[in-house]
Amino acid sequence: MQQDVLRSELRRRKQRMTAQRELVLKAFADTDAEHLSSEEVYRKVLEKRLRISKATVFRTVELLAEVGILRKIVFRDGIVRYELVEDTENEEQQIICNQCGKAFDFSLDKINDLLKSAEEKTGFKIEEVQIKFYGLCPECQERLERIRKATNSAHI
């Protein structure tokens, strides 16, 4: 698992494995949440009655991102969150409901064609692709339809 990846990366960098670094990594391994902010990691560690400081969480999470174990994402609310890289391998594509906010991962073939043609057009060497579709999920489409029927009269 990532423990070992971390250990060997740390050795390469002449850095050390510590209890706190394990705790932060474990927080990500143990949670169902897709992403965690530093604040959330901090709380998860405290919940287990283990000690860590916020500053250390910030430093550790940043380290794990440098090492490639976590991916750093700046969310629309401006808060930085992290996710385990392996969890989302090849799932950079998300479809998000504008109504209920639920996000679903899904994968599309054809992405590679797209990437190639973008590289040709721009001369870039592409390292990461992010595709987000925003729209209405099936449930919200139905719900909104029902509401529209019910409120039919009171509209402009």
Add this chain to the structure above:
Amino acid sequence: MQQDVLRSELRRRKQRMTAQRELVLKAFADTDAEHLSSEEVYRKVLEKRLRISKATVFRTVELLAEVGILRKIVFRDGIVRYELVEDTENEEQQIICNQCGKAFDFSLDKINDLLKSAEEKTGFKIEEVQIKFYGLCPECQERLERIRKATNSAHI
């Protein structure tokens, strides 16, 4: 132009057109930069020897985004920047250099196919597509290559 859009939107909302709101809008209209942070808008107004407070810039820029004149973007450095919506209409596709941060708009055909196939797969009704490619722009590729050659000896 956007002046009029703003005026009528404000009327609808029972809000007022003010000198400061014009100034902020003008800052976006007059600049070559693709995006401006509140701080940058603030400076641009001051440069013209006109008075505005930072708080007002923050409030105004947020208002313009609500109204749909500006698009709010949270950058990787955590700073919120805004861009004129019309500038990027139909150009949701951006390619961004991980090194120098320059972003380029460009368009790809094939997007519609992609969209269709995503709708079929998920049952969503898609309203917006955002595609971001991250990588190295041609200049940075060159520069990095040059640096690598120059520093060849001192490496692991």
Add this chain to the structure above:
DNA sequence: ATAACTGCAAATCATTTGCAGATTC
């Protein structure tokens, strides 16, 4: 006239930093 807006300064909130003491290799 009066509701909406602005400027100011103080407050907030996430994140960063300096440093002294604790820990890992």
Add this chain to the structure above:
DNA sequence: GAATCTGCAAATGATTTGCAGTTAT
């Protein structure tokens, strides 16, 4: 034992807020 960590508390920097005075309608 020495370099690397951690915790703490103070600093920072972007953004927000309360409020008294100003301005647009």
